[in-house]
Amino acid sequence: MEFRQAKTGKLMIEILPNKCDFCGCCVGVCPEDAIELKEAEISIIDERCTNCSKCIWSCPIEVIVFNKTGVLFQR
Amino acid sequence: MKKEYDIIVVGAGPAGSMAARYAADKGVSVLMLEKDRDVGYPVRCGEAISKAGVEEFINIDQKWIAATISKFGFVAPDGSEVFIDFGEAGYVLERRIFDYALAESAAKAGAEILTRAYVNGLIIENDIVKGVKYEFRGEQLEVRAKIVIAADGVESRVGRWAGLKTHIDFRDMEAAAQITAANIPIDQNTLYFYFGKDVAPNGYFWVFPKGNNKANIGLGVSGITGKKKSALSYLNEFMEKHYPDAPILTSIAGGVPCSITLDKISAPGIMLVGDAARQVNPLSGGGIASGMIGGSIAGTIAGDAIKQNNLSHILTYDKAWADRLGKRHEIFNRIKNGIYNFSDEKFNAIAHSFLKVPEEKRGLGNLFVTALMNQPSLLVDVAKVFFVK
Incomplete structure (x- = not known):
């Protein structure tokens, strides 16, 4: 069990798997350019993320959540 | 494909295609890169545009017109309806076909186009943009250019890599959820706008006809609202209330940057167009026509800069845009x-x-x-x- 590390400590921004529509709202509002978005692939660039949560507020379809305990590395 | 082009356009939406076409019209070499498999798809847009907005750029073709609009209908929170007749005012498009037609027109002008090309960085030398890095079928590649035109949409990452401040305040980002539904019995020549805090706080909810009782239905919500409730929840509630049994043909998320244009939309070696430059009309949220205008201005200036061998000419783009639409958008934004x-x-x-x-x-x-x-x-x-x- 290992937590992912953001720029400001534990990463708490979590993109729920298989729910994203790849629209780019989160990328547009991210002040740190911390989201990578391809045609149908999305990921957070951990070392740039500051857990500011703007991406959560700007997601139209509730794909991004704030995980208080921290986001774990996936096996 | 060449190793170097005069101009590279990143993104093949309406703004990118017009930038590519107007540049290619000047007789310079142009490459347009698109990250998705298809130009024009997926469609993240309400698809409405004024007649004048289209006609400036392309001859009307019924194959990409879903509905012809002559009326606006405004629905107040208590259900009161106000209709305004405009004569032949505009269209609801089939964007997947329309965007394709625009890209074709760029190709016809001489631009090369490549899809599935994901731009993920810039070549920068002495603080000047000199080309792009991109992934294509699993390979990391580079291609050089004298000018890069960023038409990468709401994300607008290319501009930031060049040092421009492109990230948008979350309050100005209208996060949108939308569907195309069938069996929606509305007037096929009217755009319907619903207002009210329960329907679309700080914005409007749209129901736009797409012919044969199909409709493009959706709304955008600002990040302020999004903190409490998502666009998707509002959309679901609306459908439940008005059209609970309507078959849903497409359903998709999108984003509209509803702000004034960025302070700076050009820098040495780079120009921003369309949503990437925040050229959307902030009052209506419409960005097809304004994006095409931005793209055409940028493409023309970029082509001239190459032809005259004077790359600093591209820095005149900011003022040209401000004079054509940018200043007007500042008024729209206050309204x-x-x-x-x-x-x-x-x-x-x-x-x-x-x-x-x-x-x-x-x-x-x-x-x-x-x-x-x-x-x-x-x-x-x-x-x-x-x-x-």
Whole structure:
């Protein structure tokens, strides 16, 4: 069990798997350019993320959540 | 494909295609890169555009027209409906076919186009953009250019890599959820806008006809609203209430940057167009026509800069855009901030008093005047838009 590390400590921004529509709202509002978005692939660039949560507020379809305990590395 | 082009355009939406076409028209070499498999798909857009907005750029072709619009319908929170007749005002497009046609026109002008090309970095030398890095079928590649035009949409990452401040305030990002539904029995020549805090707080909810009783239905919500409730929840509630049994043909998320244009949309070696430059009309959220205008201006200037061997000419783009539309958008933005903060009671009152205006005198101009009777400061802005030529 290992937590992912953001720029400001534990990463708490979590993109729920298989729910994203790849629209780019989160990328547009991210002040740190911390989201990578391809045609149908999305990921957070951990070392740039500051857990500011703007991406959560700007997601139209509730794909991004704030995980208080921290986001774990996936096996 | 060449190793170097005069101009590379990143993104093949309407703004990118027009930038590519107008540049190629100048006889310079142009490559347009698109990250998705298809130009024009997926469609993240309400698809409405004014007649003039289209006709400036392409001859009308029925294959990408879903509906012809002659009326606007505004629905107040209490259900009062106000209709305004415009004659032949605009269209609801089939964007997947329309965007394709625009890209074809760029190709016809001589631009090369490559899809599935994901731009993930810039070549920068001595602080000047000299090309792009991109992934194509699993391979990391590079291609050089004298000018890069970023048409990468709402994400607008290319601009930031060049050092421009492109990230948008979450309050100005209208996060949108939308569907195309069938069996929606609305007038096929009317755009319907719903207002009110329960339907679309600080914005509007749209129901746009797409022919044969299909409709493009959706809304955008600002990040302020999004903190509490998502666009998707509002959309689901609306459908449940109005059209619970409508078959859903497409459903998709999107984003509209509803702000004024970025402070700086050009820098050595780079220009920004369309949503990437925040060239959307902030009042209507419409960005197809304004994006095409931005793209055409940028493409023309970029082509001239290459032809005249004077790359600093591209820095004249900011002013050219501001004069054509940018300054107008600043007024629209002030009106937006006024109108979208109205209470439900106020929207209802506006509808009621507008319904007293004789039908033949109803127009968008006096709707706004009615709307703003209690907001003299905004009235000046409205007058500038509608009455001062």
